[in-house]
Amino acid sequence: MALRNLIRACTHGYGKRYLSNEVKLLSVSVNDKTGVATVEMQRPPVNSLNLDLINEISATLTDLENNNSRGLILTSKKDGVFSAGLDILEMYKPEQERLKAFWISLQDTWLKLYGSSYPTVALINGHSPAGGCLLSLCCEYRIMLKNYTIGLNETQLGIVAPKWFIKSMVNVIGLRQAELGLMQGYMFSTDEALKIGMIDVIVDNKEGGLIEADAYLQRFAKILPGPRSLTKTYIREESIKFMEDIREDDLERFLLYTNQPAVQAGLGKYIESLKKRSSKN
Amino acid sequence: MALRNLIRACTHGYGKRYLSNEVKLLSVSVNDKTGVATVEMQRPPVNSLNLDLINEISATLTDLENNNSRGLILTSKKDGVFSAGLDILEMYKPEQERLKAFWISLQDTWLKLYGSSYPTVALINGHSPAGGCLLSLCCEYRIMLKNYTIGLNETQLGIVAPKWFIKSMVNVIGLRQAELGLMQGYMFSTDEALKIGMIDVIVDNKEGGLIEADAYLQRFAKILPGPRSLTKTYIREESIKFMEDIREDDLERFLLYTNQPAVQAGLGKYIESLKKRSSKN
Amino acid sequence: MALRNLIRACTHGYGKRYLSNEVKLLSVSVNDKTGVATVEMQRPPVNSLNLDLINEISATLTDLENNNSRGLILTSKKDGVFSAGLDILEMYKPEQERLKAFWISLQDTWLKLYGSSYPTVALINGHSPAGGCLLSLCCEYRIMLKNYTIGLNETQLGIVAPKWFIKSMVNVIGLRQAELGLMQGYMFSTDEALKIGMIDVIVDNKEGGLIEADAYLQRFAKILPGPRSLTKTYIREESIKFMEDIREDDLERFLLYTNQPAVQAGLGKYIESLKKRSSKN
Numbered sequence A, B, C: 001m002a003l004r005n006l007i008r009a010c011t012h013g014y015g016k017r018y019l020s021n022e023v024k025l026l027s028v029s030v031n032d033k034t035g036v037a038t039v040e041m042q043r044p045p046v047n048s049l050n051l052d053l054i055n056e057i058s059a060t061l062t063d064l065e066n067n068n069s070r071g072l073i074l075t076s077k078k079d080g081v082f083s084a085g086l087d088i089l090e091m092y093k094p095e096q097e098r099l100k101a102f103w104i105s106l107q108d109t110w111l112k113l114y115g116s117s118y119p120t121v122a123l124i125n126g127h128s129p130a131g132g133c134l135l136s137l138c139c140e141y142r143i144m145l146k147n148y149t150i151g152l153n154e155t156q157l158g159i160v161a162p163k164w165f166i167k168s169m170v171n172v173i174g175l176r177q178a179e180l181g182l183m184q185g186y187m188f189s190t191d192e193a194l195k196i197g198m199i200d201v202i203v204d205n206k207e208g209g210l211i212e213a214d215a216y217l218q219r220f221a222k223i224l225p226g227p228r229s230l231t232k233t234y235i236r237e238e239s240i241k242f243m244e245d246i247r248e249d250d251l252e253r254f255l256l257y258t259n260q261p262a263v264q265a266g267l268g269k270y271i272e273s274l275k276k277r278s279s280k281n
Helices: A003-013 A051-066 A096-114 A130-138 A163-184 A190-195 A206-218 A225-258 A261-280 B003-013 B051-066 B096-114 B130-138 B163-184 B190-195 B206-218 B225-258 B261-280 C003-013 C051-066 C096-114 C130-138 C163-184 C190-195 C206-218 C225-258 C261-280
Strands: A026-030 A036-041 A071-076 A120-124 A126-129 A141-145 A149-151 A201-203 B026-030 B036-041 B071-076 B120-124 B126-129 B141-145 B149-151 B201-203 C026-030 C036-041 C071-076 C120-124 C126-129 C141-145 C149-151 C201-203
Touching: A026 A051, A036 A051, A036 A206, A051 A096, A071 A206, A096 A130, A096 A163, A096 A225, A120 A130, A120 A206, A126 A130, A130 A149, A130 A163, A141 A190, A141 A206, A149 A190, A163 A225, A163 B163, A163 B225, A163 C163, A190 A201, A201 A206, A225 A261, A225 C163, B026 B051, B036 B051, B036 B206, B051 B096, B071 B206, B096 B130, B096 B163, B096 B225, B120 B130, B120 B206, B126 B130, B130 B149, B130 B163, B141 B190, B141 B206, B149 B190, B163 B225, B163 C163, B163 C225, B190 B201, B201 B206, B225 B261, C026 C051, C036 C051, C036 C206, C051 C096, C071 C206, C096 C130, C096 C163, C096 C225, C120 C130, C120 C206, C126 C130, C130 C149, C130 C163, C141 C190, C141 C206, C149 C190, C163 C225, C190 C201, C201 C206, C225 C261
Parallel strands: A036 A071, A071 A120, A120 A141, A126 A149, A141 A201, B036 B071, B071 B120, B120 B141, B126 B149, B141 B201, C036 C071, C071 C120, C120 C141, C126 C149, C141 C201
Antiparallel strands: A026 A036, B026 B036, C026 C036
16 A cells, blocks of 8 residues: 555545544454463554544553553554554644643553553554554564555654654664654655664564564563563663653643644645545545 | 875965955855755865854855755865865964854854754765864765765874764764774775765765755755754754753863963974975975 | 583582682783783683672773773683673672672772773673673673674573663664663674674684784774873763762662562572582583
8 A cells, every 4th residue: 555545545534533432443362372462453444543542552551561461562453554643633623622632642652652561562564654653663673564664754744743753763763864764754665664773574464473573572481571671661761751851841832733723724724635535536 | 085195285275374255265056946055165275174164154054044045065166175174273373362263163053054954965075084074974964975084083183072073973873883983083985984874875976966965955845844944953952952061161171272382382293294295295 | 602501600600709819810911012901801610700800800990090001902711701790699698798899899890991091892702691791891892702692681580780781782782772682681692793783893713803902902003092082081971970870879779689588589599500500510
């Protein structure tokens, strides 16, 4: 699925904003033998991260933490798109309390995933722009199917990746490559992503990816969770402190920015164009 | 041109210290179609950075910023030497106010170039030691002609790269490679520079370099300058804050160091040796 | 020598805890021509770092500093094991003052080696887990014999690498690779270590390693020690400040952790198992 189609596909989600919470947006299954949880995003068509989906991810991460999970594999139910990123419908003509809840929940999700005590793998079985890329960058290990793209492409959309998105990328690929990619809003191919270290392994299909994910997680089978988790904390605590220090300022920036008339007008135009493109198909 | 010849060539500049400001040390041309400015250093023989040249660069960067430039290509008018670095004649038997102005202008130039809102490319069409290397490290993208050398070679000259020179290199090639290179004052060949990521592309000649430079800058043709610039700020603000925090202390260190009798004696000997070498040619 | 044998070999050291200080645990020889000191660890069977060995290293580093050494090559007298890391016998049923001295001496050694003004090379002529790896990471240059392993494998032993061990690794191989390696307690093969930049050169044997070590150190033969040393300080001072800031807290953590009954029980079991394994051979 080309990026153009991905954008087109986004429009199918329009109007589904207040999906009932009874519809599960995540499929969670735990392997009885290994204790590993496979969490599949299933918000058609492209797993856009709206408040409901983010809340479900956040709640699931809390469950895993409370149940001393042996590991998480985060993936998409369907190949094609891992996640298309934040649902812009949350930002257009927003109800202010919901807008605030949306961003706070996203920050919370980052803190839980980035700082999880259990090992985490992103199985990227499709395109992974912006917020989709962010989720994968929080994981410890990234496995990607060939012939897709991944990146923080915010500048291409006329917006700016928040500082903690940027830090998440710098932590994985280093300052230099992150700078080059971020300014251009570059979407890396699977091969390019491997070359710069944004992903760890390329696989042919999701089945192969699940095998690789299990292989990564089994490296910890004989390691005590306590020392593993404390080691991760030592490595990641500086970034987590950074997030905690900036999160209020970051929320204010987001609200101020999103509510600007010019930004609202831009979002309106963009959504219109998506609807038109969609209706032509 | 071998490094030995580069050093020899330096002597030709001796005595040209108070060049009239009417002689332009930079050639600036703006492409009407793309809005990109090509800025060529033309202070024969080796573009040594004296106060006048630094002031011209600094003023040009301000112009570009004020005119919302679409991009800068920084290069040398003549192949052979990009810039030989700081003009040591500024440091020998210095007039104190001028010495101070020299260093402050260099710091300002760094702040403007490193923090520019417009995209920047260094087209390194010759050797690029010390201050020449520093200028290129401030740019976003480095294109280098084959068979030249680049590096912060201060220790080879018996001096120490200031902390912000070091940080500029660490930001591009990482702590490990920077440490190895800096302690030895190592000059990397074009091929070595590509391998460790100090440059991005190798070209055969300046024409090819200009094509690559335009290609880099055109990646931003359809990206809004605002989000691009803010993204760059988010990535570079920590280094800019570092510079602002240390710049007074850094100035004091520079003045104190330069005025040491032993350092002056060393500079005197060095300049004498350059004059002798030069007169033999 | 496989890692299994290394662990087995550790037991031979049991009971040798209060070795007389008259037995030299280091062999130090200085090359008259180059001024380079070769320091060989010789605490059979595996150069476990007990208080005595650490104290000798620390004292030797002070000597080198005071005598304006031209360079250090740190290696093991015997091929097979560079150093097996900290001697756990120091931590089992410890006398509290000695335990405290043990950790403080290790911190001091790190500060002296990491911040040395003279150039330093680790010639890793055998396996180099945990504290052995740490010593080598403090050096400027790492030369390793083929077919051995190196890494901070603390999690494999059920313990946690202290923050300054972690920082030492991050400084050499970057955050991403350090994180992956540290959480798994992964021991990198010589080839893998070269690939991720943890070592700089692979050699066939110790003789070849000594030649490479001299070649590295001779790069500084014509460089003034002052500028070289200040350059190193500029690069490493942030990490040294980090260590100085955390060292009291780090000592407290170590003492608290080591004295936990559960940890003592674990150490006891581990030492018993080593003794049994050893007696079977």
